[in-house]
Amino acid sequence: MTARGNLGDPLRRGAVGLMAAVLIGALVAQYVHRGLDFYNSTGLLAAVCLIVVAGAAVAMGALARFDHWAARLAVPLLFGLLLLWAWEVAVVGFQVPRVLLPAPSQIGRVLAERWDTLALDFHQTFIRSVIPGYVMGCGAGFLTAIAIDRSPFLQRGLLPLGSLVSAMPIVGIAPIMVMWFGFDWQSKAAVIVVMTFFPMLVNTLAGLQAAGSMERDLMHSYAASYPQTLTKLRLPGALPFVFNALKLNSTLALIGGIVAEFFGTPIQGMGFRISTEVARMNVDVVWATIAVAAVAGSAFFGALAAVERGLTFWHPSFRRG
Amino acid sequence: MTALDTLHPARPTLWGRLSGGHAVPVLTVLLAVLALWYAAAVWMNAPQIRDEAARNNVELSTAELVGRAYAMERPVLPAPHQIASELWRTTVAMAPTSKRSLVYHAWVTVSATLAGFAIGAVLGVVLAVGIVHSRVLDRSLMPWIIASQTIPILAIAPMIVVVLGNIGFTGVLPKAVISAYLSFFPITIGMVKGLRSPDPIQRELLHTYNATESQAFFKLRWPASVSFLFPSFKVAIALSLVGAIVGELPTGAAAGIGARLLSGSYYGQTVQIWSALFMAAFLAMLAIALVALAERAVALGRGGRL
Numbered sequence: 001m002t003a004r005g006n007l008g009d010p011l012r013r014g015a016v017g018l019m020a021a022v023l024i025g026a027l028v029a030q031y032v033h034r035g036l037d038f039y040n041s042t043g044l045l046a047a048v049c050l051i052v053v054a055g056a057a058v059a060m061g062a063l064a065r066f067d068h069w070a071a072r073l074a075v076p077l078l079f080g081l082l083l084l085w086a087w088e089v090a091v092v093g094f095q096v097p098r099v100l101l102p103a104p105s106q107i108g109r110v111l112a113e114r115w116d117t118l119a120l121d122f123h124q125t126f127i128r129s130v131i132p133g134y135v136m137g138c139g140a141g142f143l144t145a146i147a148i149d150r151s152p153f154l155q156r157g158l159l160p161l162g163s164l165v166s167a168m169p170i171v172g173i174a175p176i177m178v179m180w181f182g183f184d185w186q187s188k189a190a191v192i193v194v195m196t197f198f199p200m201l202v203n204t205l206a207g208l209q210a211a212g213s214m215e216r217d218l219m220h221s222y223a224a225s226y227p228q229t230l231t232k233l234r235l236p237g238a239l240p241f242v243f244n245a246l247k248l249n250s251t252l253a254l255i256g257g258i259v260a261e262f263f264g265t266p267i268q269g270m271g272f273r274i275s276t277e278v279a280r281m282n283v284d285v286v287w288a289t290i291a292v293a294a295v296a297g298s299a300f301f302g303a304l305a306a307v308e309r310g311l312t313f314w315h316p317s318f319r320r321g
Numbered sequence: 322m323t324a325l326d327t328l329h330p331a332r333p334t335l336w337g338r339l340s341g342g343h344a345v346p347v348l349t350v351l352l353a354v355l356a357l358w359y360a361a362a363v364w365m366n367a368p369q370i371r372d373e374a375a376r377n378n379v380e381l382s383t384a385e386l387v388g389r390a391y392a393m394e395r396p397v398l399p400a401p402h403q404i405a406s407e408l409w410r411t412t413v414a415m416a417p418t419s420k421r422s423l424v425y426h427a428w429v430t431v432s433a434t435l436a437g438f439a440i441g442a443v444l445g446v447v448l449a450v451g452i453v454h455s456r457v458l459d460r461s462l463m464p465w466i467i468a469s470q471t472i473p474i475l476a477i478a479p480m481i482v483v484v485l486g487n488i489g490f491t492g493v494l495p496k497a498v499i500s501a502y503l504s505f506f507p508i509t510i511g512m513v514k515g516l517r518s519p520d521p522i523q524r525e526l527l528h529t530y531n532a533t534e535s536q537a538f539f540k541l542r543w544p545a546s547v548s549f550l551f552p553s554f555k556v557a558i559a560l561s562l563v564g565a566i567v568g569e570l571p572t573g574a575a576a577g578i579g580a581r582l583l584s585g586s587y588y589g590q591t592v593q594i595w596s597a598l599f600m601a602a603f604l605a606m607l608a609i610a611l612v613a614l615a616e617r618a619v620a621l622g623r624g625g626r627l
Contacts, residue, residue, distance in 0.1 A: 057457070064460040072460065079461035100484050157346030167559040167609060168602045169566050171475065172578075175586030175594055180365075180397065255473045262479075262570055263586055278479050286480050294472040 014062020018078075021055030024048055025085050029092075049089065056082045102284040110288045117273070118292050124268040125257050126296055129185040133192025134253040138246060140193065141200025146230070149208050162202040170195045174260040188260040195256045196249040203245035207238025240315050243308040250300045254293060358401055365397040366390040399592045407596040420576070423600050429577040431604060433493045433565040437500020438558050444501060445508025445557070452509070453516040453542070454534070463513075470506050474499060475567045482568055496568035496577075503564040504557035511553030515546025544623075551616035558608045566601060578604075 060078055063071045084104050091103040148154040174191050181187035211234045219229045261271025270289050277285040339345045370389050374381045391400040417424040451458045478499045485495040519541050527537045569579025578601050585594035
């Protein structure tokens with residue numbers, strides 16, 4: 001087989017594309033940081049950047065053919081790196097003012113320099129307000145659902161209201177909660193409780209109805225009591241719905257905690273940091289806070305997804321084949 | 322249920338029929354909420370009134386206490402009728418062009434909501450079409466689309482508004498960008514599901530007809546996805562409203578529901594905050610109802626089926 005034939009092989013093409021993208025991409029980033037700006041040599045650099053994007057696309061195309069977990073991880077990672085690279089080169093190359101959009105490297109520097117402040121903010125917002133509010137709100141929603149499970153009347157009354165409230169802009173109650181519960185974590189937790197309660201209630205109620213009539217009849221023929229049917233059949237059956245709400249609420253809780261801090265807070269917290277640093281035009285600190293929030297949010301979500309996978313391994317969406 | 326039961330179902334009692342529907346249970350729960358609210362208003366406002374009475378050395382009877390708790394100017398928790406009268410005063414009894422009219426502020430928010438929803442809908446559908454048709458896009462974009470929603474975008478809303486304001490974009494657009502970021506997600510997810518919903522057997526039929534990819538898209542995939550599109554739209558437009566409101570919060574926006582919330586919290590005008598909240602809830606219901614209406618219209622246009 002000739003060399004040309006080898007290059008026709010999508011795998012080799014992918015490897016060549018990846019190497020070209022990485023090499024040329026690194027070179028471009030170097031030159032841009034040395035002060036070469038895009039205003040002077042647009043044509044050449046645009047062509048070079050196109051090669052990088054094309055190389056990365058070819059590499060991703062080759063990787064997307066595989067079903068191995070490493071390949072499934074590599075494709076989005078490559079895409080993310082490409083985005084970061086484009087952001088860096090564009091911001092530095094076009095000399096975008098730092099106030100508008102800082103380069104990723106600048107954000108990374110701030111992240112390292114102000115790590116102490118960011119860690120304190122994280123502690124105040126995430127550990128002290130989000131987690132307690134999340135646990136209380138989800139717990140209350142779950143327990144309420146079980147409490148009204150035996151009353152179809154209350155369910156019919158609460159379900160439409162619950163879905164309605166879920167669609168409402170509940171973050172708006174943040175100023176009221178700050179007035180009622182003060183500036184510290186209690187007011188943030190209260191906002192989160194209200195935000196997470198109804199999605200949990202609605203989903204758990206739907207989940208408790210999910211067990212099929214066949215299974216219920218089987219439990220009935222075993223002479224199982226109501227609590228037995230609940231704990232052995234209907235609660236496990238409701239788990240996919242419950243986790244749905246837990247995952248949805250993890251994002252809502254973080255948003256609620258941060259937005260509530262816009263209305264008043266002790267001098268710590270991610271929402272406080274964002275609102276004060278925006279006012280001071282320190283956009284890089286804001287971006288660093290966002291990076292922390294994004295990592296925390298994704299980790300929270302990922303942890304829930306892992307627990308879900310472990311507990312509801314029987315669900316069709318996790319079964320293979 | 323035995324066969325005889327199905328043939329002669331027992332006539333339900335009047336109460337059984339009423340409580341079997343939705344109206345009576347929902348009304349009961351609403352009434353209970355209202356009663357609790359009035360009780361809580363007295364309970365939460367009472368300390369302030371007692372303090373004031375003690376300062377002026379006035380003895381208050383229970384009836385007087387309750388009466389004053391429902392008529393405070395800046396109550397801790399306003400009574401529902403106070404909110405209702407404030408809503409009436411600022412919507413119906415005031416010209417909608419006035420800066421103090423809630424209709425004016427609602428319109429500012431709604432315009433950003435609709436603009437953001439439109440951008441989000443187009444973006445969401447385009448992304449979904451790309452993802453369904455390209456394996457590379459599916460693998461590379463999909464994880465980032467899901468990760469994008471774990472970033473608390475509402476938290477960076479102030480920065481987006483400030484940054485876009487610096488480049489010269491002010492008014493509706495910055496808020497619309499936030500709304501679009503929130504609303505594209507459910508549409509993409511729903512549409513990917515919808516565009517993939519046709520059975521393999523149906524796709525194979527089109528294949529035997531030698532249909533092109535675009536024919537298969539317009540004749541099979543797109544019609545099949547419409548029933549997924551509208552539920553996604555309902556979620557998306559509610560999120561879009563939240564995005565627009567939060568976009569107005571921290572930047573000192575002069576108009577909009579969010580600005581009303583913020584100025585209310587600065588000046589302790591609780592009645593104003595609550596009336597803005599109720600307006601927001603009403604707008605959310607209205608938007609969802611309109612989407613449902615459009616859904617029905619589309620369903621009727623397709624012969625009553627979705």
